[in-house]
Amino acid sequence: EIVMTQSPATLSVSPGERATLSCRASQSVSSNLAWYQQKPGQAPRLLIYGASTRATGIPARFSGSGSGTEFTLTISSLQSEDFAVYYCQQYNNWPLVTFGGGTKVEIK
Amino acid sequence: QVTLKESGPVLVKPTETLTLTCTVSGFSLSNAKMGVSWIRQPPGKALEWLAHIFSNDEKSYSTSLKSRLTISKDTSKSQVVLTMTNMDPVDTATYYCARIRYQLPDYWGQGTLVTVSS
Numbered sequence: 001e002i003v004m005t006q007s008p009a010t011l012s013v014s015p016g017e018r019a020t021l022s023c024r025a026s027q028s029v030s031s032n033l034a035w036y037q038q039k040p041g042q043a044p045r046l047l048i049y050g051a052s053t054r055a056t057g058i059p060a061r062f063s064g065s066g067s068g069t070e071f072t073l074t075i076s077s078l079q080s081e082d083f084a085v086y087y088c089q090q091y092n093n094w095p096l097v098t099f100g101g102g103t104k105v106e107i108k
Numbered sequence: 109q110v111t112l113k114e115s116g117p118v119l120v121k122p123t124e125t126l127t128l129t130c131t132v133s134g135f136s137l138s139n140a141k142m143g144v145s146w147i148r149q150p151p152g153k154a155l156e157w158l159a160h161i162f163s164n165d166e167k168s169y170s171t172s173l174k175s176r177l178t179i180s181k182d183t184s185k186s187q188v189v190l191t192m193t194n195m196d197p198v199d200t201a202t203y204y205c206a207r208i209r210y211q212l213p214d215y216w217g218q219g220t221l222v223t224v225s226s
Binding site: 001032034036043044046049087089091094095096097098099100101102 | 143145154155156157160168170171172204206208211212213214216217218219
């Protein structure tokens with residue numbers, strides 16, 4: 001099983017600042033990496049797939065990068081609605097997909 | 109309009125079998141480009157993929173839970189059913205079904221919280 005490790009577990013950021021989230025895979029997943037945003041009481045929402053492609057309707061302030069085992073999600077200027085938990089997911093072994101443990105982005 | 113809705117018991121006892129139903133609308137379970145997965149999330153914890161069923165009825169299961177899971181579908185009823193045997197308190201979680209298109213979930217159900225307790 002491919003293990004996905006996210007860091008940090010919690011990120012405290014002020015509105016308007018940049019947030020950088022990391023995700024590491026235990027083995028190469030090529031670019032088969034997705035990022036999700038989840039708010040309390042809601043299902044996850046797909047933000048990024050293919051490591052760097054924004055899903056439909058996702059604002060340009062969200063960007064993804066990386067390949068192989070190291071990936072990054074960057075939120076260029078945090079808005080109030082961006083405070084949430086973010087998960088990475090590999091689908092290189094689809095349908096045997098695995099998720100990271102999540103990064104909570106909270107207001108500083 | 110695509111929707112998915114999970115249904116099933118909110119409380120099960122340890123050792124019992126859980127049966128959850130995902131009723132879909134706005135697409136057909138026979139559509140070759142789509143499938144349905146079940147994913148769960150214990151309170152305050154991360155997401156865990158459980159099982160997937162393809163349009164051709166092929167199935168795939170989480171390696172760690174494979175012995176306890178069964179996924180099936182009834183295309184005429186637009187339903188996907190997940191059963192999990194020998195439930196334990198650690199299985200307490202919100203269970204989601206999601207439509208999978210091009211290997212990624214594009215629509216999710218609202219989720220259903222299942223508590224395992226005697």
